[in-house]
Each structure stands twice: as C-alpha cells, then as structure tokens.
Amino acid sequence: EVQLLESGGGLVQPGGSLRLSCVASGFTFNKYVMSWVRHPPGKGPEWVSAVDGSGGNTYYTDSVKGHFTITRDNSKNTLYLQMNSLRAEDTAIYYCARDSHDSGNYFTGFHYGMDVWGQGTTVTVSS
Amino acid sequence: QSALTQPPSASGSPGQSVTISCTGTSSDVGGYKYVSWYQHHPGRAPKLILSEVNKRPSGVPDRFSGSKSGNTASLSVSGLQAEDEADYYCSSYSGTNNLGVFGGGTRLIVL
Numbered sequence: 001e002v003q004l005l006e007s008g009g010g011l012v013q014p015g016g017s018l019r020l021s022c023v024a025s026g027f028t029f030n031k032y033v034m035s036w037v038r039h040p041p042g043k044g045p046e047w048v049s050a051v052d053g054s055g056g057n058t059y060y061t062d063s064v065k066g067h068f069t070i071t072r073d074n075s076k077n078t079l080y081l082q083m084n085s086l087r088a089e090d091t092a093i094y095y096c097a098r099d100s101h102d103s104g105n106y107f108t109g110f111h112y113g114m115d116v117w118g119q120g121t122t123v124t125v126s127s
Numbered sequence: 128q129s130a131l132t133q134p135p136s137a138s139g140s141p142g143q144s145v146t147i148s149c150t151g152t153s154s155d156v157g158g159y160k161y162v163s164w165y166q167h168h169p170g171r172a173p174k175l176i177l178s179e180v181n182k183r184p185s186g187v188p189d190r191f192s193g194s195k196s197g198n199t200a201s202l203s204v205s206g207l208q209a210e211d212e213a214d215y216y217c218s219s220y221s222g223t224n225n226l227g228v229f230g231g232g233t234r235l236i237v238l
C-alpha cells in the first residue's frame with residue numbers, strides 16, 4: 001500500500017525549532033518529487049517546499065526561505081523539514097505529499113497534482 | 128501570491144448535483160490548464176480527485192467532473208452521496224512565481 005506517515009510536530013515557543021519527518025512506503029521513493037504542504041487553522045492550504053528525487057534541487061515558498069530546510073534520505077525513504085526561527089504564523093497541520101508524476105526531476109505538483117498525502121502532523125507555535 | 132477564491136460552503140441533497148467554483152486570475156487559473164481539486168475529510172489524508180482541469184485519477188468516481196471558463200474553474204459533483212461531505216480545495220499552477228496556489232476551500236454539506 002502506498003503510504004506517507006508524518007511525525008515530529010508539537011508545541012514550540014516562538015523562535016524555536018522542530019524537525020518534521022515523513023516516512024514513505026509502497027513506492028519507489030527516489031523517483032518522486034516530494035513536498036510539504038501546510039494547512040493553517042481557518043485558512044486554505046499553503047504549499048511550503050519541495051525537493052526533487054535526488055535531493056539536489058529544492059523549492060520554497062517565499063515566507064519560509066531562510067528558515068525552513070527540506071531534505072530527504074532515499075536510503076531511509078524519508079523526507080524531512082527542518083523548521084527554525086518558528087513564528088506564530090507557522091502554526092498549521094503539516095502534510096507531506098507526492099507529485100503525481102514520477103519524473104523525479106522537476107516539481108510539477110501544481111501542474112499535475114499531488115496524488116499521495118499523509119495524515120499530517122500538527123505544529124503549534126505559541127508561548 | 129493570493130489564494131484562489133472559493134465559496135466557503137455549498138450544499139445539496141443526496142442524489143442532487145452541486146458545483147463549486149474556484150476563481151483566480153489570468154496568471155494562474157485563466158492562463159493554464161493546470162487546475163487540480165482535492166477532497167479532504169478532516170483528520171484524514173487529502174485526496175486528489177481531479178488534475179489538469181478535468182482528469183480523474185484512477186479510482187475517482189465519474190460523478191466528479193471539472194471544467195474551466197476564463198479565470199474560473201469549477202468542480203461538479205453529481206449524484207451526491209453522504210460520503211461526499213468534505214472540504215474541497217482547488218489549486219492552480221501560477222506563472223507569477225512558477226509555482227502555484229491553493230484555494231481557501233469549500234465545505235460541501237450533504238443535507
């Protein structure tokens with residue numbers, strides 16, 4: 001079964017850090033671009049970041065550039081999101097998602113959709 | 128990058144049809160055939176139900192269909208069933224940032 005399972009969320013004070021993980025199973029992980037998408041309370045989803053199949057190319061939304069870092073370990077079928085200098089506006093449920101196309105080289109999640117999602121992990125930034 | 132505009136809610140009775148709109152600009156929805164729709168039951172993983180405006184992934188019932196006119200895309204659900212009650216989100220590729228944007232979401236209520 002194709003599956004994504006996130007972990008690592010929690011309550012953190014402003015300025016703090018968290019590292020999210022997403023373990024993939026049931027598909028050839030390194031063939032797919034993987035993304036993090038967050039869903040703040042009361043708002044629509046926001047795509048955060050993506051990484052290509054090799055881990056060599058990364059993409060970020062402007063609001064997280066410089067304080068979030070996306071990486072992957074293909075030997076462990078795991079995607080990561082290192083979040084530093086967290087702010088209240090980073091509070092959200094964070095989902096990992098797979099590009100529906102297995103090109104592996106370019107982020108096409110907004111072209112062809114993201115077809116596999118995890119159930120999410122909740123990040124709350126509050127003092 | 129502004130979110131795409133969706134109505135907060137939509138409703139219909141079992142067996143009826145309902146349409147949800149998703150309005151953007153000529154830089155996103157209107158400029159490309161790259162609109163996707165997601166179904167999300169809270170607490171569960173979101174599900175891709177349409178891509179490239181009207182393409183259904185394997186396993187998605189043909190009760191779900193999509194269209195686009197100008198800067199507005201639409202999701203239509205026919206033969207409403209109780210399990211269709213969920214949040215629906217659109218997304219579109221955007222030429223402004225070469226990435227994309229999501230809509231604010233629509234809660235579909237099956238009466």
